[in-house]
Amino acid sequence: MNRKLKNSELDRKSVEAFKEAEKTPIIVVLDNIRSLNNIGSVFRTADAFLIEAIYLCGICAQPPHKDITKTALGATESVRWSYFESTLDAVKELQENQYQVVAVEQAEQAVMLNDFVVEAHSKYAVIFGNEVKGVKQNVVNAANTVLEIPQVGTKHSFNISVSVGIVLWDMYAKLLKSS
Numbered sequence: 001m002n003r004k005l006k007n008s009e010l011d012r013k014s015v016e017a018f019k020e021a022e023k024t025p026i027i028v029v030l031d032n033i034r035s036l037n038n039i040g041s042v043f044r045t046a047d048a049f050l051i052e053a054i055y056l057c058g059i060c061a062q063p064p065h066k067d068i069t070k071t072a073l074g075a076t077e078s079v080r081w082s083y084f085e086s087t088l089d090a091v092k093e094l095q096e097n098q099y100q101v102v103a104v105e106q107a108e109q110a111v112m113l114n115d116f117v118v119e120a121h122s123k124y125a126v127i128f129g130n131e132v133k134g135v136k137q138n139v140v141n142a143a144n145t146v147l148e149i150p151q152v153g154t155k156h157s158f159n160i161s162v163s164v165g166i167v168l169w170d171m172y173a174k175l176l177k178s179s
Contacts, residue, residue: 013078015074015077015078018047018050018078018079019078019080021050022050023050023051023052024049024050024051024052024171024172024175025052025122025123025124025175026049026051026052026123026124026125026126026168026171026172027051027052027053027054027055027094027099027123027124027125027126028042028046028051028053028054028055028125028126028128028164028168029054029055029057029087029090029091029094029101029125029126029127029128030042030054030055030056030057030060030127030128030160031057031058031087031127031128031129031130031135031136031139032057032058032059032060032087032129032130032133032136033056033059033060033128033129033130033131033160034059034130034131034132035131035160036061036065036067036068036071037067037068037070037071037161038131038159038160038161039056039060039061039068039071039072040067040068040069040070040071040072040073040075040076041071041072041161041164042054042128042160042161042164043063043068043071043072043075043076043079043081044071044072044073044075045161045164045165045168046075046079046164046168047072047075047078047079049168049169049172051079051168052080052123053079053080053081053082054079054080054081054082055081055082055083055084055090055094055125056081056082056083056084057083057084057085057086057087057090058084058085058086058087060083062081062083063076063081064076087127087136087139088138088139088142090125091125091127091139091142091143092142094125095142095144097123098123099123099124099125100122100123100124100125100144100145101124101125101127101142101143101144101145102116102124102125102126102127102143102144102145102146102147103127103129103135103139103140103143103145103146103147104126104127104128104129104135104146104147104148104149104163104167105129105134105135105140105146105147105148106134106148106156106157107140107146107148109146110146110147110148111145111146111147111148112147112148112149112150113147113148113149113150113166113167113170114150114170116145116147116170116171116174117174118171118174118175118178119178120175120178120179124171126147126167126168126171127139127143128160128163128164128167129160131159131160134157147167149163149166149167
């Protein structure tokens with residue numbers, strides 16, 4: 001029988017230990033996300049994978065906000081974040097700092113996630129777009145790579161927070177294997 005573990009048995013990092021820990025070299029960029037619950041979920045997922053930071057862009061709400069905080073369950077305290085009025089300004093800064101900028105979108109010549117090669121000593125910025133319009137075309141144009149999550153059903157998209165979970169898990173696992 002498999003006994004469920006209690007929270008006290010999970011050996012989780014404190015906020016201070018999280019801040020001092022070596023981070024996964026990924027920054028999540030949110031391009032005009034409407035839903036505060038989605039933003040909170042992204043913080044929580046970013047915490048789970050020790051992501052370096054979240055860049056909130058455009059209409060994205062920012063912590064502290066009760067709807068973000070409710071979903072994030074404290075991750076707004078551990079995960080570093082910055083706000084940019086323009087997603088393109090965030091992309092420019094990231095590229096100047098040698099990040100490989102990856103837009104997650106359905107586009108011509110997109111690389112399927114399962115085929116995407118993560119290089120051990122590279123830094124990545126992964127852009128996720130608006131719940132209805134996706135990543136803006138000018139942002140897609142500025143990205144180094146466009147990445148698509150393979151889907152085989154009748155729907156053409158995932159919820160933003162689900163997309164973040166899928167992509168971050170995949171990249172995190174690939175980085176672990178390559179290190």
